[in-house]
Amino acid sequence: MINIDPTTAFLVSFALCYYWHALGGTLGYHRILSHKSLVVPKWLEYLIVSGGYLGLEGSPIFWVSTHRRHHRYSDQPGDPHTPRDGVWHSVIAWMWSPKTQMTSEESQKMVPDLYRDPLYKLLHCKHTHWDGFLCLFLSILFRVAIFYVFGIWALLGNILGSIVAFCGPLLVNSVCHMRQFGYETYKAGDGSRNVWFVALLSLGEGWHNNHHAFPQSARHGLKGHEIDATWITIKVLEKLGLARSIRLPKSEMTDSEELAAEKEMELSVKS
Ligand SMILES: [Zn+2]
Ligand SMILES: [Zn+2]
Structure with missing residues (x-):
């Protein structure tokens, strides 16, 4: 074990x-x-996605198919x-206790791009509860490794960090669709709201009304005061040459940028 204060x-x-x-x-x-808002090298994509997986977000195929369904039927049956x-x-x-069930076949139609990825397919157990159990098992193994390498205090820091991170998406799905909170900038045709405290906690995801208005935009905080830590990270990755085909709301893109992003998106979904 490494000895750290x-x-x-x-x-x-x-x-x-x-x-x-x-x-x-x-x-x-x-x-x-989910939205193909940008492209990063595959090794970096796996590194980033593994943070969500080991933070108990579950199978990427399950998460993305659920999320695409959320956009398709936002605040509707x-x-x-x-x-x-x-x-x-x-x-x-x-x-x-879901009110709508998705079969494995429906999920394949919803996320054909992820079914073509060997790692995401491996982590997916035919859209059953075993998806969640596999994620839980690997997440526990990961924390056992933290304990043995870095000790109990690092493990406790990880557990608290994981809990706070896990709360972000829960609040986005609930609070950011309740009219008692935040504000609406765009008529997105659903109940989505921009909520500052959810945005702070979830690295920018709380600018959810902006997101529903421009689902494929890599940037969710669109006004000066709408701090979007994920967008800041994307800009740093771009500067390092690690992010490309970054999609933005149409008004912020030139015609050639938009066309290039459109083509990139088509290719990545087909490949
Ligand atoms: Zn939403
Ligand atoms: Zn979305």
Whole structure:
């Protein structure tokens, strides 16, 4: 075991693990896999997505098919987690008592691109609860490794970071579709809202009304005060030459950028 001062181990582990687990959901599962808002090298995609997976976000195929369904039926019958079916349902109960079921065949039609990826296919167990059990098992193994290599304080920092990161998507699915919170900038045709405290906690995902208005945009915080930590990360990756084909709301793209992004998206979904 590596000998580290307990306070340092806890704080560094908390900060790194919160950022990595949260980014896995927002940048990995959401902006890269679900919406193809940008392209990163495959090794980096796996590294980012693994943060979400080991933060208990579950099978990427399950997550992305559920999320694409959410956009297709937003706040209508068929939406997997709308607060119109109950607040607790939208926060978390939809996971174990869903009001709409998706078969493995429907999921294959919803995310054909992910079914072609060997790793995402491997982590997927035919759209059953075994998806979740496999994710839980590997996540526990990961934390056992943290304990043996870095000690108990690093493990506690990881657990707290994971819990905070896990709360982000739960609040996006619920609070960001409730009119008691936040504000609406765009008429997106659903109940989506921009909520600042959810955005802060979830690295920018709380600018959810902007997201529903421009689902493929890599940038969710569109106004000066709408801090979007995931977007800042994307800009850093772009500067490092690690992110390309970054999609933005049409008004912010030139015609040639839009055309190039459109082509890239088609290719990545087909390949
Ligand atoms: Zn939504
Ligand atoms: Zn989305």
